[in-house]
Amino acid sequence: MRSCRTTSRTALTTRTALATLTVLAGLAGLAGCGLKSGSPMVDNVEPGRLGAGKPLKGASLTVTSKNFSENIILGEMIGLIFKAAGAEVLDRTNLPGSISAREAIVKGDADAMYEYTGTAWITYLGHEKPIQNSQKQWAAVRNADRAHGVVWLPQSTLNNTYSLGINQANNKKYKLRTLSDAAALARKNPSAVSVCVENEFASRDDGLTGMQKAYDMPLSASQIKKMDAGIVYTQVAKGACLLGEVFTTDGRIQALHLDILADDRHFFPLYNAAPVIHAATFKKHPQIAKLLDPLSKRLNTKVAQELNAQVDVAGEDPHNVAKQWLIKEGFIKKG
Structure with a gap:
């Protein structure tokens, strides 16, 4: 069948x-x-x-x-x-x-x-x-x-919407709580910020592109790492990327000890x-x-x-x- x-x-x-x-x-x-x-x-x-x-x-x-x-x-x-x-x-x-x-x-x-x-x-x-x-x-x-x-x-x-996640070990250093915090870090210390995203999210107006505009988050092409969605969580967990695209109710968030950044400007639906x-x-x-x-x-x-x-x-x-x-x-x- x-x-x-x-x-x-x-x-x-x-x-x-x-x-x-x-x-x-x-x-x-x-x-x-x-x-x-x-x-x-x-x-x-x-x-x-x-x-x-x-x-x-x-x-x-x-x-x-x-x-x-x-x-x-x-x-x-x-x-x-x-x-x-x-x-x-x-x-x-x-x-x-x-x-x-x-x-x-x-x-x-x-x-x-x-x-x-x-x-x-x-x-x-x-x-x-x-x-x-x-x-x-x-x-x-x-x-x-x-x-x-x-x-x-x-x-x-x-x-169950989008946000960015960071592993808790890295977040002890950066103490990020919101997407505004992440944007401020990207402006102040660009070399510290890399973002793992899946390909579609990277270019969508309601995805990374729109989020960057809403939060004034400067990211160069070298800071954005595109990959299959299922890999993003593990890459963030092991620190290959500082930040990564996540669904806010995903079970891997707790299992991989990730912190989720609050969408404090209410960009995502x-x-x-x-x-x-x-x-x-x-x-x-x-x-x-x-x-x-x-x-x-x-x-x-x-x-x-x-x-x-x-x-x-x-x-x-x-x-x-x-x-x-x-x-x-x-x-x-x-x-």
Whole structure:
């Protein structure tokens, strides 16, 4: 059987052309593979702090996700909470690309998933300029997406966006906390600063080029080292580059002892994770909000790093990672 699984996460971008390519790629994935048939969640779980009284008893719900570790984990969390609350749950996580999962929610082939505000605003809704206030960005997406039959529940502070990382050993010397700190170092001591980036990020207006302008960060061609994205983290960890492009929730950040520099001028788009629900499903089961709001309040960037590391560094199964964390947090219990 031809596999629909891919390994790359959706690129974060504010450029309409790249967003269009993402949409077309996702639609091609749908045409070639279709929505996975899924499998029933058979976990024997009971309500903990969530799901008392089993408010979803008798409901049949389908959860979905994109096909990168973080989003799979989040999709599994939704499914497990629904299961503990009494629902029969079909697991259709790990769909190829963003558009496959998005279309499943819009069409009602799936009922719930975690989506990212920046992805919706830029890729699905077609805006070029992000809103650099997380609550206003979420509210704008929520309001616009009503027309597509999608309900956005309150977002988490988990923000899967770009930044620069530095290994902690080097940072004991330079004490960088923000991208403004890095820019100041590049101006004062250019020979100390080298930056590892993947090829696309190096030339994008919403990548390194735009960041340099926003922060007045002078970097010569010799200071910029271009490479495959997967190598950047290890190069920064061993000090081959002082700084490196990172996703802020990547599990390798903690595993390789990297510090992340705060985007203090709010240059990069915000990608806060929030539950999205098919509108007809939410109308029938409004109690979903009370089940998922506490989960979103607990999720943050550090938690995401820890959970992602369990999958991407330690090789654990995303479903088991999600389940054990929910049990540890007291959201659900073993049956």
